[in-house]
Amino acid sequence: MTRCNILLISLLLLATRPGSADPPKPEAVKPDVKPLLALVDGKVETEIKSLIGLYTHFHTHPELSLHEVESAAKIAEELRGLGFTVTEKVGGTGVVAVLKNGPGPTVLVRADMDALPVTEQTGVPYASKVRTKNREGIDVGVMHACGHDIHMANLIGTARVLTSLKDRWAGTLMLIAQPAEEIGAGARAMLEDGLFKRFPKPDYCLALHSDALAKIGTVRYSEGLALANVDTVDVTVYGRGGHGASPHTTIDPIVLASRIVLDLQTIVSREVNPTDPAVVTVGSIHGGTKHNIIPNEVKLQITVRSTKDTVRDHVLKAIDRICKAAADGARAPAPTVKVNLDEYTPSTLNDVALTRKTIAVFREILDDKNVIERPPIMGGEDFGRYGREGVPIFMYFLGTIPDDRFAESERPAGKPLPSMHSDSYAPAPEPSLRTGVRTMSMAVLNLMKK
Structure with a gap:
């Protein structure tokens, strides 16, 4: 093969290489x-x-x-x-x-x-x-x-x-x-x-x-x-009401509910993998009618957000566990913890x-x-x-x-x-x-x- 033929073939190969003249990719x-x-x-x-x-x-x-x-x-x-x-x-x-x-x-x-x-x-x-x-x-x-x-x-x-x-x-x-x-x-x-x-x-x-x-x-x-994911949780914390001047004769559900609100914050900070987004927010707390009366109950309304179903399941179970453990530690009746599935949004x-x-x-x-x-x-x-x-x-x-x-x-x-x-x-x-x-x-x- 002559040197001219080799040069011609090389030029043809270069011309067929992918380059700027290629058709655009589909995307x-x-x-x-x-x-x-x-x-x-x-x-x-x-x-x-x-x-x-x-x-x-x-x-x-x-x-x-x-x-x-x-x-x-x-x-x-x-x-x-x-x-x-x-x-x-x-x-x-x-x-x-x-x-x-x-x-x-x-x-x-x-x-x-x-x-x-x-x-x-x-x-x-x-x-x-x-x-x-x-x-x-x-x-x-x-x-x-x-x-x-x-x-x-x-x-x-x-x-x-x-x-x-x-x-x-x-x-x-x-x-x-x-x-x-x-x-x-x-x-x-x-x-x-x-x-x-x-x-x-x-x-x-x-x-x-x-x-x-x-x-x-x-x-x-x-x-x-x-x-x-969005979940709605309603919690009723029970105690034993009485006079505000005699708290030792009562089981104060306001103090108990306050403890639960704080304890709930540890679910995301200490129980959920930091790379898995989750939110537990207590949006409403209601209890009592007068300055000097310790009530019988306090109601909490909680919203829970998660991006994985496994995290959702863990957080909901943790809320139930923490609420009941706090009540047990205060010698209070067991609270009711209700996940409202009618308002669950995936x-x-x-x-x-x-x-x-x-x-x-x-x-x-x-x-x-x-x-x-x-x-x-x-x-x-x-x-x-x-x-x-x-x-x-x-x-x-x-x-x-x-x-x-x-x-x-x-x-x-x-x-x-x-x-x-x-x-x-x-x-x-x-x-x-x-x-x-x-x-x-x-x-x-x-x-x-x-």
């Missing part, structure tokens, strides 16, 4: 969203004024968990008018709306409806003035302090967009308005009432949640674990493949800097129950705070943002709804496109 291919996004944006523009009106209606007419009668009726009316087959009173006040549009996947979009027993202090013109009795018969204010009013208006906005673009997608669209998320009971009630048996079982479940700590135009998300685990597929679209819509991955948090959401039924789920978090307010909170000594459930939480309706309807509509179209 680097970006979805082409511009044609559909233009259609979605056009529809959002025509609907935004009406959607703000719906949001204001929901905000001024909040209803507590399991009492979402007016909210459910309004949503059912809106979706029925768009051509959905609507079933009401699923799992109590839940609404299921189904729209079949040829063969294809079934995609469920969920919004929750219930408000909180909070007296609003936002100062907005449409602030809630509603008052009612809670489950204990106590008079309380009622407020959408968790953004469920945004969720409901967003569901209707997404429905309007998708029904206007039926020629662009195929499959079955299933929209649900769920009750009682705030007490962890709504998803379970709807599932037990046949949500995935009486109606098509979805191939995918999507939801968004208002974010009180993120600015408008942004979304935040987590791959895999997003939200924690952790929310976002399906990784569905998350990545959806986030790729969001990055094209909002730009990379506005799509932010966040670590899991110890809050809870019963949306996770749908994932426990074997359906891939994805929940993302919608920024709702105006730019100037967010910037102020970032400054040294700036005014902090109110958290979810705060009486001062006031999302910016128009930009929040624009981003919410755009992202959710495009997420669905990405799963159901022809």
Whole structure:
């Protein structure tokens, strides 16, 4: 072989090596969203004024968990008018709306409806003035302090967009308005009432949640674990009452309950692996009626958060053990320790493949800097129950705070943002709804496109 031939072969081999001219890897291919996004944006523009009106209606007419009668009726009316087959009173006040549009996947979009027993202090013109009795018969204010009013208006906005673009997608669209998320009971009630048996079982479940700590135009998300297990524990500590001047003749349940509150803190600090997140918070302690009377009992209300089922089991057993051991040491009657399984909420685990597929679209819509991955948090959401039924789920978090307010909170000594459930939480309706309807509509179209 001549030297020229060797040189020619070497050049040919170099030309066929992988290099900058290689085709992009599959994960680097970006979805082409511009044609559909233009259609979605056009529809959002025509609907935004009406959607703000719906949001204001929901905000001024909040209803507590399991009492979402007016909210459910309004949503059912809106979706029925768009051509959905609507079933009401699923799992109590839940609404299921189904729209079949040829063969294809079934995609469920969920919004929750219930408000909180909070007296609003936002100062907005449409602030809630509603008052009612809670489950204990106590008079309380009622407020959408968790953004469920945004969720409901967003569901209707997404429905309007998708029904206007039926020629662009195929499959079955299933929209649900769920009750009682705030007490962890709504998803379970709807599932037990046949949500995935009486109606098509979805191939995918999507939801968004208002974010009180993120600015408008942004979304935040987590791959895999997003939200924690949530348990509610009620403890009644018993003693022997008597005169406050003669404590030696009593068994003081206030002292005993105080000891239990402190001892409970050792569960996370000394019993749980430091790499496994867990929270034990005593949120309420009630006992006694007068300065000089030692009562017969004290009641504790405890919330427990965990990310692993094994940790959850350990913490709940430890609470029972510590409460009973403290009572035994004080020669007091055994306390009652009740884990309220009706309000148990399992952790929310976002399906990784569905998350990545959806986030790729969001990055094209909002730009990379506005799509932010966040670590899991110890809050809870019963949306996770749908994932426990074997359906891939994805929940993302919608920024709702105006730019100037967010910037102020970032400054040294700036005014902090109110958290979810705060009486001062006031999302910016128009930009929040624009981003919410755009992202959710495009997420669905990405799963159901022809």
